[in-house]
Amino acid sequence: MDIPYTTDVRPDTGLTNPKLGMWLFLASEVMLFGSFFSSYALLRVGAASWPDQSAVLSVPLAALNTAVLLASSVTIALAWRAARQGDRAAYRGLMAATIALGIVFLGVKGSEYADKLSQGLAPSTDVFLGLYYTMTGLHALHIAAGLAVNAYLIGPGARMWQAQHARFANRVELAALYWHFVDVIWICIFAVFYLL
Amino acid sequence: MSCPVCFSTAADHTVREGLNAGIFVLLGVTFLVLGGFARFFFALARRARESVLEK
Numbered sequence: 500m501d502i503p504y505t506t507d508v509r510p511d512t513g514l515t516n517p518k519l520g521m522w523l524f525l526a527s528e529v530m531l532f533g534s535f536f537s538s539y540a541l542l543r544v545g546a547a548s549w550p551d552q553s554a555v556l557s558v559p560l561a562a563l564n565t566a567v568l569l570a571s572s573v574t575i576a577l578a579w580r581a582a583r584q585g586d587r588a589a590y591r592g593l594m595a596a597t598i599a600l601g602i603v604f605l606g607v608k609g610s611e612y613a614d615k616l617s618q619g620l621a622p623s624t625d626v627f628l629g630l631y632y633t634m635t636g637l638h639a640l641h642i643a644a645g646l647a648v649n650a651y652l653i654g655p656g657a658r659m660w661q662a663q664h665a666r667f668a669n670r671v672e673l674a675a676l677y678w679h680f681v682d683v684i685w686i687c688i689f690a691v692f693y694l695l
Numbered sequence: 696m697s698c699p700v701c702f703s704t705a706a707d708h709t710v711r712e713g714l715n716a717g718i719f720v721l722l723g724v725t726f727l728v729l730g731g732f733a734r735f736f737f738a739l740a741r742r743a744r745e746s747v748l749e750k
Contacts, residue, residue: 510742511739511742511746512739513738513742529727529728530728533720533721533728534721534724536720536724537724538717540716540717540719540720541714541720542717544712544713544715544716544717545712545713
């Protein structure tokens with residue numbers, strides 16, 4: 500028995516069932532990150548003193564990472580378009596570019612962590628660094644999960660390309676939706692931890 | 696941090712402000728998510744009404 504409305508839009512919701520599920524998942528993710536941002540506001544405003552964040556962290560590296568993630572959002576959106584149009588070579592190239600940009604992001608973040616830790620700036624140093632490592636680490640985990648999904652869609656998951664092409668293109672769309680969400684969360688983290 | 700008995704003393708002013716800021720941020724996020732759900736339910740109701748009118 501086929502699962503209903505995996506490719507066709509449900510008339511009552513105006514969405515496919517997987518897309519509705521993804522939106523519900525993203526709503527729960529918003530609450531998860533929202534609780535962390537709330538903790539940040541509580542601890543920062545309530546603190547007697549707070550370090551100069553941009554002096555502790557590297558703003559140019561974070562700006563580079565922001566550009567990298569924005570570029571990856573463009574490439575995954577184009578990959579989805581290529582998948583819908585049936586252009587397999589373009590899809591593979593654009594999805595590979597998305598994965599490569601995600602890996603670059605994690606690499607830059609890893610080098611930033613290594614640099615801070617070598618200076619003795621650990622999560623236990625102060626409340627600010629505790630929040631920084633926790634929130635950026637949680638975000639990096641989300642990037643890693645997105646990379647795993649994208650790798651699946653370019654590897655074993657792409658076997659669906661021939662047999663169930665519309666369903667496959669929908670999966671790419673959902674992966675892109677998740678990736679855009681992770682991108683938006685990073686922009687919030689960038690603004691809060693590096694610019695404010 | 697002090698217990699609720701002397702929570703309103705001047706020394707806890709910044710802590711109180713911090714708690715308020717944390718609460719307002721989480722309220723904002725909650726309203727954002729619940730607003731999204733409310734909009735979705737309104738869209739469902741509108742679609743149902745339109746489908747009845749079409750029939």
